[in-house]
Amino acid sequence: MRLSRYFLPVLKEDPKEAQIVSHRLMLRAGMIRQQAAGIYSWLPLGYKVLRRIEQIVHEEQQRVGHIPLLMPTLQSADLWRESGRYDDYGEEMLRIRDRHKRDLLYGPTNEEMITDIFRSHVGSYKDLPLTLYHIQWKFRDEIRPRFGVMRGREFLMKDGYNFDLTKEDALHAYNRHLVSYLRTYERMGLQAIPMRADGGPIGGDHTHEFLVLAETGESEVYYDSEITDLKFGNRRIDHDSHAECQAVMEEFTSRYARTDETHDETLFQQLPEDRRRVARGIEVGQIFYFGTKYSEPMGATVVAPDGSRVPVHMGSHGIGVSRLLGAIIEASHDERGIIWPEGVTPFHVGIVNLKQGDNSTDSACEALYAELRAQGLDPLYDDRDERAGAKFATMDLIGLPWRITVGPRGLANNKVELTNRRSGETEELPPNDAVARIAAIYEPVLNAG
Numbered sequence: 001m002r003l004s005r006y007f008l009p010v011l012k013e014d015p016k017e018a019q020i021v022s023h024r025l026m027l028r029a030g031m032i033r034q035q036a037a038g039i040y041s042w043l044p045l046g047y048k049v050l051r052r053i054e055q056i057v058h059e060e061q062q063r064v065g066h067i068p069l070l071m072p073t074l075q076s077a078d079l080w081r082e083s084g085r086y087d088d089y090g091e092e093m094l095r096i097r098d099r100h101k102r103d104l105l106y107g108p109t110n111e112e113m114i115t116d117i118f119r120s121h122v123g124s125y126k127d128l129p130l131t132l133y134h135i136q137w138k139f140r141d142e143i144r145p146r147f148g149v150m151r152g153r154e155f156l157m158k159d160g161y162n163f164d165l166t167k168e169d170a171l172h173a174y175n176r177h178l179v180s181y182l183r184t185y186e187r188m189g190l191q192a193i194p195m196r197a198d199g200g201p202i203g204g205d206h207t208h209e210f211l212v213l214a215e216t217g218e219s220e221v222y223y224d225s226e227i228t229d230l231k232f233g234n235r236r237i238d239h240d241s242h243a244e245c246q247a248v249m250e251e252f253t254s255r256y257a258r259t260d261e262t263h264d265e266t267l268f269q270q271l272p273e274d275r276r277r278v279a280r281g282i283e284v285g286q287i288f289y290f291g292t293k294y295s296e297p298m299g300a301t302v303v304a305p306d307g308s309r310v311p312v313h314m315g316s317h318g319i320g321v322s323r324l325l326g327a328i329i330e331a332s333h334d335e336r337g338i339i340w341p342e343g344v345t346p347f348h349v350g351i352v353n354l355k356q357g358d359n360s361t362d363s364a365c366e367a368l369y370a371e372l373r374a375q376g377l378d379p380l381y382d383d384r385d386e387r388a389g390a391k392f393a394t395m396d397l398i399g400l401p402w403r404i405t406v407g408p409r410g411l412a413n414n415k416v417e418l419t420n421r422r423s424g425e426t427e428e429l430p431p432n433d434a435v436a437r438i439a440a441i442y443e444p445v446l447n448a449g
């Protein structure tokens with residue numbers, strides 16, 4: 001993309017309404033625009049990152065065998081009356097009436113609808129195990145929408161639902177989700193720690209929340225510092241193997257890590273003092289096993305091997321796709337702006353032309369732009385007629401991990417500058433080498449799916 005032809009409405013001033021850094025930077029970098037309390041338009045730069053995050057979630061879900069579908073945002077109230085949640089859910093549910101006076105709601109989650117799909121089309125244990133998921137907009141009429149996309153009213157969520165014959169199989173699905181989530185967040189450059197959590201209105205005893213540590217997080221968390229040394233990395237796991245998934249689950253959940261809802265001070269005090277940590281975290285996902293809570297009242301049953309009809313064991317599993325943008329920025333920024341991890345950056349590299357209109361710098365930039373694109377990369381070329389300082393400030397604000405700077409003095413020796421956004425380190429090298437270096441850096445990112 002050429003910046004002169006892009007739509008990047010950056011703000012010069014700090015917006016007054018933003019209390020936390022991610023919200024401020026998303027507004028300043030022209031990523032989002034608030035349209036009503038907790039409801040946002042995704043401007044092109046924000047939309048690009050949202051799509052990258054969504055893509056990673058899709059790839060990691062499908063890697064472990066989960067099947068994508070798409071359910072609507074509007075749901076019939078009758079389905080929710082069957083489970084009893086139409087009355088229980090309370091004021092967070094946005095209730096709507098259509099012209100025929102039928103009650104609808106804007107879905108805050110989809111357990112009822114997916115159970116309805118399941119019971120209409122699946123009848124035998126032979127069709128199990130089955131995990132279906134979608135990435136769809138949700139609405140929760142949060143009493144205090146705040147912090148930008150972090151606590152919106154309309155937000156994008158991946159929600160997935162497993163259907164299994166037995167509790168044991170459903171707990172395997174739970175562990176498999178945990179494994180897949182660990183990899184998902186690491187691809188986004190995040191450490192998200194599974195912590196024992198509370199079931200809330202979705203219900204269930206088996207549940208973990210995934211938390212990103214950040215001072216601005218809304219949850220208070222208590223954990224053993226050893227847990228932050230764990231990495232999932234590039235392990236290859238057989239996702240059908242109960243033992244392998246169970247082992248990962250135990251590795252990542254055996255140390256003390258809980259939110260304030262489940263915190264147990266006596267247990268916590270048993271840790272050596274220098275390993276006890278009390279901090280704040282952002283919830284970026286949650287997994288649940290809830291047994292037959294929905295399948296029983298809604299009649300989602302299958303014929304078991306012995307011929308009897310039994311309700312299926314279920315769980316649900318959510319990732320806060322739109323919240324993740326805020327969480328990543330909270331975890332990765334400096335005083336000049338955002339620092340995108342390579343896995344989610346909107347553009348892979350920025351090209352800054354220090355002397356727009358100069359034949360040699362213009363043609364060197366054009367060549368770099370074409371070469372990078374030929375390598376399958378997505379560069380942003382700042383071809384505006386602006387001072388170098390303004391170009392650098394924009395690049396720093398929008399947080400591209402790498403920048404190539406092209407000026408007449410360097411070019412005289414066939415050199416450009418390659419700068420790392422995070423460390424600030426700069427290296428001079430020939431343009432072709434810069435392209436090769438960027439291509440090598442992104443090779444694992446582009447092939448991670």
Ligand code: ATP
Pocket residue numbers: 109140142149150151152153154155156157200283284285286318319320321322323
């Ligand atoms: P919270 O406790 O933050 O209100 P929740 O536990 O009610 O969230 P879940 O039902 O577990 O939310 O939804 C799955 C994921 O969706 C959460 O882990 C979170 O990342 C995201 N999410 C939930 N509510 C919001 C919201 N209002 N705005 C943005 N993302 C949200």
Ligand code: MG
Pocket residue numbers: 209283285286
């Ligand atoms: Mg939750």
